[in-house]
Amino acid sequence: MLDPFTGTGTFIAQLLQSGLITDEALDQKYRHELHAFEILPLAYYVAAINIESVYNQRYEKAHGHAVPLEEYQSNSIMVLTDTFNYAAKEGSLDPHNPFVPNSELRREVENLELRVILGNPPYSVGQKSQNDDNQNEKYPALDARIAETYVERAGKVTNKNSLYDSYIRAFRWASDKITERGIIAFVTNAGWLDSAAASGVRRSLVEEFSSIHVYHLKGNARTSGEQRRKEKDNVFGVGSRAPIAITILVKNPEATEQGQIYFATVDDYLTREQKLQQLRDIGSVLSSQAQLTRITQDAHDDWLNQRRDDFSNFITVEGKKQDGLAIFANYSRGNETGRDSWMYNASKAALAANMSRCITFYNE
Secondary structure, three states: OOOOOOOOHHHHHHHHHOOOHHHHOOOOOOOOOOEEOOOOHHHHHHHHHHHHHHHHHHHHHHHHOOOOOOHHOOOOOEEEEOOOOOOOOOOOOOOOOHHHHHHHHHHHHHHHOOOOOEEEEOOOOOOOOOOHHOOOOHEEEEEEEEHHHHHHOOOOOOHHHHOHHHHHHHHHHHHOOOOEEEEEEEEEEHHHHHOHHHHHHHHHHHHHHOOEEEEEEEEOOOOOHHHHHOOOOOOOOOHHOOOOOEEEEEEOOOOOOOOOEEEEEOOOOOOHHHHHHHHHHOOOOOOOOHHHHHHEOOOOOOOOOOOOOOHHOOEEEEEEOOOEEEEEEOOOOOOOOOHHHOOOOHHHHHHHHHHHOOOOHOOO
16 A cells, blocks of 8 residues: 655554554554655655554554564655656666665565555645746656546646646556556545546546545635535635545456446535534445445536536527538627727717827828
């Protein structure tokens, strides 16, 4: 299992504390089957300490004593790395480089057949101006995969740059890592669920996974009026203005049906605490208490707020650019002078005076 954006190690630490891993399996999971990536050095070290502390607590509780000094091994779960940029795939590593052990760990994880990828990817398209000092990183191989899948399948839509947001990259990266069988569980920005630009993302997920489970937590602070009141608080508090969703993607080659979509959402008008309590009450977004509803994407790759096709049956307003029946066979922008403030006036006398001054100035 891999958490490719572990931050301070919350998911791995919580997993070790949850009791889902038995005492008998703890050592095997801790030393060989749990992996986490982090790009920020401070978060990396905090995560390493958090995870190791939880493991030591579990060990002491199970054995009645702390880990013996002779059995102690440093945490091999954490890897300090840029998840999207893996440059040590081939070739030998410099033995004098202090980061060699770290690079070797990354190489080992890359060679694993991952079954579970989970995490909370960052949400960032990059800087909006030169003053942000937050330029987009370039990931040629990953961005090429996005171009040939998400962008290509999006068709003629605008704002395709949003498909290179970090969390969209995370979906593409993780989807490619789960080759034949496995699960991806991400907590992300929920914008991709109904964005026109993300239609290619939705189509790709339907084509690549046997089932898709989405639990929408709302919290979109960019809405207004009654809709804003329905969205209410964000589960991350004031730290995010984007709506949030939990997405679980299942790839099962033995599934009898491909691309099944199941969707549920928290109730309207809930505070942050109420939303979190609702999650605790259902226990799992895959449980019956989550009340997931099966939905089918339409011909436009819409999942939510599916459009009606009635409009396409109406007579076209303009017929200049296309054949067929239209209300207006031709049209133009009318008389354009390029100097309307001089050439138009509600007063005939004022218009004559304007033109006289214009001609006089021109002749001078």
